[in-house]
Amino acid sequence: MSVSIPARSPGEFFAVIPAGGSGTRLWPLSRSQEPKFLLDLLGSGQSLLVDTVQRLEPFSTVDRVFVVTGGNHQDAVRKQVPSLPGQNVLVEPSPKNSAAAVGLAAFVLNHSNPDAVVGFFAADHVVAEEKAFQKVLATAIDAAKTGSLVTIGIAPTEPSSAFGYIKKGPALADHDDTHRVEEFVEKPSFIDAQRFVASENYLWNAGIFVGTVSAVVAAFLEFSPELGEPLSLIAQKLIAGEDFSPEWDALPAIAFDYAVAEPAAKQGRFLVVPGSFGWRDVGDFASLAQAQSAKQSSDVIVVGDAAKVHPHDSTGIVVGSSGRIITLLGVSDIVVVDTPDALLVTTKEHAQDVKQIVDHMKEQGLDDLL
């Protein structure tokens, strides 16, 4: 099936949502067939993906929203966002990390809308304060219209070692809410994270990038030609409705930050707009508990039917989707995840280690549970 994206007026905004990653630290809640972005993780009544699409509505009606996802998730994406035009789901033949997903959308859009502005937004992040987010995004879009690449950096609320950081440079002379990026820093040690937060020069990298389509494409070709050149061909094939999986499968699997953002920043070509809008990448059960604690004042946070959970002298989080009664007695910082076919009992302290369990189960061939 060929793809035909209508040309828009210059400066019109497109939103691209790379929807990959399975959220293995949230097993057994998230599974390879039902990853984090398809889950109603916060009990809001809809998935994080649908939250993300709705949050962008003031900027991009759904015909200007593209979701880049794997073949095994395209049906679920279409079902959750039925108003999304069929050709706006870009299907990756294989998972190739974020640079390939971002680049695929950019090169496809470049055929019809090189002068449009495009923003990239993770499908599985939480934004508590939508209005504040939209204000910051509007600033970023304005900055991108000058031809710069722009990211949104989150004012950190604690020295997390779970996120990458952005070191901000001086503010622009004419825009004090926009800074030059000095450096993108990968997930630091806790000690470094403490130093970063104390210095007030660092922001969390939320993986939000904005630029004109032509600027994004040019950055790929300049800083990562091993991706940019094949992606140019892949986009042509995709638009023509031809099979591009051999070229895709040969792409290097690297992160956009690493392939494009870091080298561009080193040449002073990246801007950052700082923002505070209750952003969270809920990557594990400890951060899920933290994200929910604002809404619940009890010692035990419940995601699911709270009437089924009976805590006694306990603290922690219970995620219940099996419908059974769950009784806790004298356990601290406990994590209980109760699904119809698998139960996990751990502690908040070990929340990050859940990934290792999943790796271990994979080695044991227990794929049907993953």
Added chain:
Amino acid sequence: MSVSIPARSPGEFFAVIPAGGSGTRLWPLSRSQEPKFLLDLLGSGQSLLVDTVQRLEPFSTVDRVFVVTGGNHQDAVRKQVPSLPGQNVLVEPSPKNSAAAVGLAAFVLNHSNPDAVVGFFAADHVVAEEKAFQKVLATAIDAAKTGSLVTIGIAPTEPSSAFGYIKKGPALADHDDTHRVEEFVEKPSFIDAQRFVASENYLWNAGIFVGTVSAVVAAFLEFSPELGEPLSLIAQKLIAGEDFSPEWDALPAIAFDYAVAEPAAKQGRFLVVPGSFGWRDVGDFASLAQAQSAKQSSDVIVVGDAAKVHPHDSTGIVVGSSGRIITLLGVSDIVVVDTPDALLVTTKEHAQDVKQIVDHMKEQGLDDLL
């Protein structure tokens, strides 16, 4: 239906198994409809009740075994021990603690077999070493034939405060394996238990009592006439097939130890045969783990399908009957009990407090889960 128990030769042995109590500290494994004695608690392939009946076979063929149980459990008892004659299940109209259960069987037997010897054995205790048990029981039966009341006391292996104790006096002149009982002591404090064990004069009270039928009946009439007199009438009615529930319901609900054994011991009328045969009253999940630890060398004891349990850096016990995968990560001394309709997560330290949860659920009207 009237009851007709054939007369046996004097000294023939009858076994009575009071099967009451629900084992609330083992919730949600044990339930009011499926109490501890009906469960295959140790994964042996049969229930504790069936274990108890089999253990007594060298002394009493099943036609000389009586089970005293509640109306809601009589069908399960008959199903688990199909060879048990119908009239050998004595049904209590209401739960009245152990004195009434013991007395009912004794007064019924007294009609046809006053010169027989009868032994009383809890339905839900564990005996690891059957041969050793049988040797001690044979000694106790011999001692009982002289007309004394006899108990079997367990040489304590640790200062448990979960069991009552028996203070043993001097050995009999002609039988150095049989002592006079000085005192029955109710569950002591841990400090007292330590003192008891250090003194080597105390034994665990396993609730095993042996005596001639006429001696047991006489002890009831002498030391607890408020039970003995109505039980005499109740037994007559039971044998005649008449309703005895009004008289039964008026009985005081007290323990046999308190009603008969303690006052008899105070008058020097009780003997004790010490024994060691891997006895356990598995009353909570901590003691269940301990009872199983002899068989399993792993850090996490599994009762159920061990292939379904995946422990990582964890210690404790998992009781799984729901068929789901159970994964533990970084939890210590944890207790996980996974049943189809209820899940309990606690620690060994809180094993005794499970009873309070059950009481709490009862107050909340959650009886269908109890």
